[in-house]
Amino acid sequence: KAGVTQTPRYLIKTRGQQVTLSCSPISGHRSVSWYQQTPGQGLQFLFEYFSETQRNKGNFPGRFSGRQFSNSRSEMNVSTLELGDSALYLCASSLGAAGGSYEQYFGPGTRLTVT
């Protein structure tokens, strides 16, 4: 089975711009979660989608948004980029039933640099 894929792998944007990141989960997985990883804050949960619905949301401003399509692929969008948004954005997929022990499988991440 192919793993979780994320595109693009690297991205450079300037302050004020917006960006869209894409994630394709493992075939058959219905849940997609997004995380932001920075040296200072570590791994922080952004949001989770299951069957096209946002099931959980972390403590991030409204500039961060996401969506999931019927084929379980997911996108996250960051508007009005700030320097502090520079980070590795990780996508993870799982089978997804709520409360289950289903482990999450991570993609390689998208490295976003905001200048």
Next chain:
Amino acid sequence: AQSVTQLGSHVSVSEGALVLLRCNYSSSVPPYLFWYVQYPNQGLQLLLKYTSAATLVKGINGFEAEFKKSETSFHLTKPSAHMSDAAEYFCAVRGRSGGSNYKLTFGKGTLLTVNP
């Protein structure tokens, strides 16, 4: 709310020595617990998980972890370190109930260095 504490942001061992990475969790009920490893410029790879079936969990690459409810701990060990084990390790907790608890909460990570 659930939380994870990893003791020691950096652990250094010699090749062949015991690896011990510490993780303590806070949760109102025994949660699901995971250890992930991250190599430079890569995503996270699952090493092992605890789901309550057995307190001693064996994972990939010779790693294992023991769930101790009385100590709220889930420490990761490997009897003999290999150079290829050098990476950053993350402990994570996921709740069993309550909508917001379903998300993974990660510790700050422990960077493992293996000296020849």
